Amino acid sequence: MHLSPDDVIIWQYGVIKLNATIVFTWGLMLMLAIGSTVITRNLSTGLTRSRWQNLLEFLVTAIEKQIEEVGLSQPRKHLSFLGTIFLFIAMASLCTIIPGYEPPTGSLSTTVALALCVFIAVPLFGIEEQGIREYFKSYLKPTVIMLPFNIISEISRTLALAIRLFGNMMSGAMIVGILLTITPFIFPIVMSLLGLLTGMVQAYIFSILATVYIAAATQTRQREIHPDSGIQD
Numbered sequence: 568m569h570l571s572p573d574d575v576i577i578w579q580y581g582v583i584k585l586n587a588t589i590v591f592t593w594g595l596m597l598m599l600a601i602g603s604t605v606i607t608r609n610l611s612t613g614l615t616r617s618r619w620q621n622l623l624e625f626l627v628t629a630i631e632k633q634i635e636e637v638g639l640s641q642p643r644k645h646l647s648f649l650g651t652i653f654l655f656i657a658m659a660s661l662c663t664i665i666p667g668y669e670p671p672t673g674s675l676s677t678t679v680a681l682a683l684c685v686f687i688a689v690p691l692f693g694i695e696e697q698g699i700r701e702y703f704k705s706y707l708k709p710t711v712i713m714l715p716f717n718i719i720s721e722i723s724r725t726l727a728l729a730i731r732l733f734g735n736m737m738s739g740a741m742i743v744g745i746l747l748t749i750t751p752f753i754f755p756i757v758m759s760l761l762g763l764l765t766g767m768v769q770a771y772i773f774s775i776l777a778t779v780y781i782a783a784a785t786q787t788r789q790r791e792i793h794p795d796s797g798i799q800d
């Protein structure tokens with residue numbers, strides 16, 4: 568039994584290796600791209616809509632509502648990034664029902680890549696909302712002494728995102744693999760269903776944490792209102 572899909576070499580030529588992580592990651596992205604193209608090809612604005620369009624609208628509405636509840640006032644602006652992360656991790660777990668498939672999120676390289684996407688997106692959204700000067704001034708608050716601690720916080724939470732997702736996904740796959748070798752019938756099926764649930768929960772947690780980090784980076788100072796004149800500064 569292998570610990571990571573990185574250990575499964577599908578093709579190799581010299582030092583060039585094509586492992587299961589790369590294959591399943593690109594296969595999953597291709598499936599999402601084709602699926603989104605097919606579903607959005609014939610969208611209807613009338614009363615008669617396809618089941619796939621209803622499912623798409625439900626997902627978009629649910630994700631937007633979650634983003635708004637976390638604290639982002641413009642959920643549509645962040646929908647493409649946060650929604651894509653959620654769908655990728657969720658589909659990586661759901662596809663485990665396919666024989667021979669291994670979720671790429673069971674590889675530390677994949678979870679690190681996802682965490683780095685969040686690490687880069689947070690300052691980009693923050694700078695877009697506040698401006699580069701105001702955003703980097705937030706690292707000096709409340710005092711200049713907090714600068715190294717704020718930088719360490721940015722790095723540590725990125726590592727925590729990657730390790731948390733990797734640990735949960737890998738442990739679930741290992742448990743199912745061990746049970747399959749011991750009791751290859753009913754019990755592993757139950758554990759596989761539990762693994763699907765765990766994967767969906769991890770997709771939700773990862774996307775919510777990313778939303779929280781972006782919301783914290785895009786916070787702007789509240790304007791003071793003079794009680795007498797009602798004029799905003």
